Amino acid sequence: MSAGLSRVAPAPVRVAGGRWQDDLRAVSMVWRRELIRFSRNRLRIITALVQPVLFLFVLGTGLSSMVSKGLPAGSGNVNFETFMFPGVVGMTVLFTAIFSAVSIVWDREFGFLREMLVAPVRRGALVVGKCLGGATVATSQALIMLVLAGLVGVPYSPVLLATLVGEMALAAVVITSLGIALAARMSQVESFQVVMQMVVLPLFFLSGALFPLKALPAWLAVLTRADPLTYIIDPMRRAVFEHVAASPKLAAAFGARGVTWDGWRVPIGVELGLTAVIGAVLLTIAIATFSRTD
Amino acid sequence: MGRGFHARLACVEEAAVEVTDLVKRYGDLDAVRGISFTVAAGETFGFLGPNGAGKSTTISMLCTLLRPTSGTARVAGFDVVAERSEVRRHIGLVFQDTTLDDYLTAEENLRFHAELYGVPRAQTAERLGEVLRMVGLWERRSALVRTFSGGMKRRLEIARGLLHSPRVLFLDEPTVGLDPQTRSHIWNYIDDLRKRETITMFLTTHYMDEAEHCDRIAIIDEGRIVIMDTPAKLKASVGRDRVRLETPDTDAAIAALRAVFDLEATLSEGAVTVYVPGGESFVPRLFADLGVPISAISIARPTLDDVFMTYTGRTIRDAEASSNERMASQPWIRAARRR
Numbered sequence: 001m002s003a004g005l006s007r008v009a010p011a012p013v014r015v016a017g018g019r020w021q022d023d024l025r026a027v028s029m030v031w032r033r034e035l036i037r038f039s040r041n042r043l044r045i046i047t048a049l050v051q052p053v054l055f056l057f058v059l060g061t062g063l064s065s066m067v068s069k070g071l072p073a074g075s076g077n078v079n080f081e082t083f084m085f086p087g088v089v090g091m092t093v094l095f096t097a098i099f100s101a102v103s104i105v106w107d108r109e110f111g112f113l114r115e116m117l118v119a120p121v122r123r124g125a126l127v128v129g130k131c132l133g134g135a136t137v138a139t140s141q142a143l144i145m146l147v148l149a150g151l152v153g154v155p156y157s158p159v160l161l162a163t164l165v166g167e168m169a170l171a172a173v174v175i176t177s178l179g180i181a182l183a184a185r186m187s188q189v190e191s192f193q194v195v196m197q198m199v200v201l202p203l204f205f206l207s208g209a210l211f212p213l214k215a216l217p218a219w220l221a222v223l224t225r226a227d228p229l230t231y232i233i234d235p236m237r238r239a240v241f242e243h244v245a246a247s248p249k250l251a252a253a254f255g256a257r258g259v260t261w262d263g264w265r266v267p268i269g270v271e272l273g274l275t276a277v278i279g280a281v282l283l284t285i286a287i288a289t290f291s292r293t294d
Numbered sequence: 295m296g297r298g299f300h301a302r303l304a305c306v307e308e309a310a311v312e313v314t315d316l317v318k319r320y321g322d323l324d325a326v327r328g329i330s331f332t333v334a335a336g337e338t339f340g341f342l343g344p345n346g347a348g349k350s351t352t353i354s355m356l357c358t359l360l361r362p363t364s365g366t367a368r369v370a371g372f373d374v375v376a377e378r379s380e381v382r383r384h385i386g387l388v389f390q391d392t393t394l395d396d397y398l399t400a401e402e403n404l405r406f407h408a409e410l411y412g413v414p415r416a417q418t419a420e421r422l423g424e425v426l427r428m429v430g431l432w433e434r435r436s437a438l439v440r441t442f443s444g445g446m447k448r449r450l451e452i453a454r455g456l457l458h459s460p461r462v463l464f465l466d467e468p469t470v471g472l473d474p475q476t477r478s479h480i481w482n483y484i485d486d487l488r489k490r491e492t493i494t495m496f497l498t499t500h501y502m503d504e505a506e507h508c509d510r511i512a513i514i515d516e517g518r519i520v521i522m523d524t525p526a527k528l529k530a531s532v533g534r535d536r537v538r539l540e541t542p543d544t545d546a547a548i549a550a551l552r553a554v555f556d557l558e559a560t561l562s563e564g565a566v567t568v569y570v571p572g573g574e575s576f577v578p579r580l581f582a583d584l585g586v587p588i589s590a591i592s593i594a595r596p597t598l599d600d601v602f603m604t605y606t607g608r609t610i611r612d613a614e615a616s617s618n619e620r621m622a623s624q625p626w627i628r629a630a631r632r633r
Contacts (some may be wrong), residue, residue, distance in 0.1 A: 025409045029405075029409035033395070033406060036397075036398060036402065037398075110392075111392055111394070112395045114393045115406075116410065118357065118359065118387060119411060120379045120410075120411065
């Protein structure tokens with residue numbers, strides 16, 4: 001070995017020391033990794049659009065002709081697709097966020113999770129980074145759906161768009177937290193199917209994304225009110241219907257004036273507050289679960 | 295013996311690894327049955343033994359990934375149970391299975407590591423260049439890891455393990471699953487590293503030839519350290535040459551060796567093996583007096599294989615076969631290890 005080779009002193013590098021700056025760097029790095037992986041996977045971005053587009057334009061249009069017969073006159077360009085739009089945006093957030101979160105199981109399968117878990121940083125920082133990363137990805141994916149708003153009679157109003165983006169981001173954080181809490185206990189990629197069938201699809205079908213949550217049989221009414229996703233879709237739908245030219249009668253027919261609890265119309269603030277609380281609980285569970293595993 | 299020397303050294307300068315009566319038990323299976331040893335700072339120390347001997351379990355405990363059932367271990371001066379994160383800050387890890395993100399580039403993988411380990415930003419770029427050049431991957435730094443061969447991935451992992459200048463670098467079977475040429479490449483990098491960085495290396499291997507690269511090795515079998523010394527001293531301690539003979543009637547040959555020469559022969563991998571001082575002069579006597587036909591014969595100077603054979607009574611391959619049986623009866627062990 002020649003003396004000219006740069007010889008590295010044993011410990012010139014100060015490594016992470018449990019300070020909040022170190023945790024912040026970990027959060028930001030885990031977040032950045034999610035974005036890099038998302039932006040590199042164009043195919044995933046496109047395939048993730050197929051399902052909501054099918055729901056909105058195929059299922060929505062198909063049902064629209066049937067539904068419109070029962071609607072009050074004077075609906076203008078407001079139709080069933082308009083009703084479905086917030087539901088489909090919510091669906092995009094749901095599926096993308098769950099997929100991002102559950103990628104932890106892939107990380108476990110392919111070993112990268114180990115690289116993260118052995119690092120001298122708090123597990124909480126890793127979970128928060130993963131959560132923010134998944135949420136950013138899910139919100140970005142849903143933003144692409146927002147672009148299609150005009151096609152279903154939803155105006156590009158800045159106030160409406162800002163409201164929707166805010167609500168999408170909140171929803172994305174909550175769902176990613178749910179996904180991480182679930183993924184923390186999963187050791188096999190196959191379990192992802194179980195999560196999809198047992199958790200994600202019931203959440204989606206009961207959320208009011210596809211049909212108005214009014215005049216339902218009691219059992220279904222109770223289930224839909226117990227679905228946290230209901231309180232994410234509902235504020236988005238109310239925001240949309242505030243910005244389209246729909247008569248109060250039409251809005252009522254679509255159940256777009258808000259979810260009721262035994263006749264009491266739940267205020268948007270309560271819905272969003274509830275969502276935030278659920279998100280905080282899920283995130284706490286996710287952090288606790290990850291901090292326990294070795 | 296080396297132990298006295300290393301014990302004294304430990305007093306002067308803190309030992310890199312200090313293990314006392316370490317035990318790991320899975321249910322009623324004892325994976326590690328009370329081992330003690332010390333690795334001095336700057337030493338390259340190897341754990342040699344068959345698969346399932348307890349090597350990976352021990353390394354996992356030292357890296358704070360597994361909690362010991364009993365006993366204590368200190369790494370870089372910190373207790374692996376009480377001071378877990380301190381230990382993690384001061385060690386580098388290269389696992390048996392790859393832990394890289396295939397969808398990131400080589401450089402991004404290292405950057406990720408630098409951020410997680412809090413390497414100062416001002417030093418990151420320089421250190422990154424250093425370790426990438428050391429393993430010969432500087433030109434490929436912008437390529438996605440999924441385009442890398444097995445050997446390149448392993449080199450990148452070694453670079454990553456060194457990025458935060460750890461005091462101890464753990465390498466768990468660093469060459470497993472690689473072809474012979476790549477294996478010798480990896481060893482060139484590791485040998486080079488020993489010369490360039492002041493670092494303690496702790497590695498496990500079940501390849502005898504690889505253990506030769508270590509300053510000291512501990513032979514581990516069925517969860518116990520059988521013997522521990524420098525490779526040269528271990529081989530010298532065998533003191534005898536190995537004579538392998540092939541014969542149509544192995545039982546008769548073993549009986550005759552006992553009756554005529556008073557030698558305990560063993561049967562391994564289909565051949566009768568005896569250890570004798572001065573193998574060359576023994577062979578003519580063997581042909582003259584054995585009374586059992588011999589179809590082939592070979593004499594060899596002691597290798598680490600023979601060291602293993604001498605101290606455990608079987609070859610490393612036989613040991614692996616029996617330990618695989620032992621593991622197969624406990625399938626959940628594998629699941630527990632994968633985490």
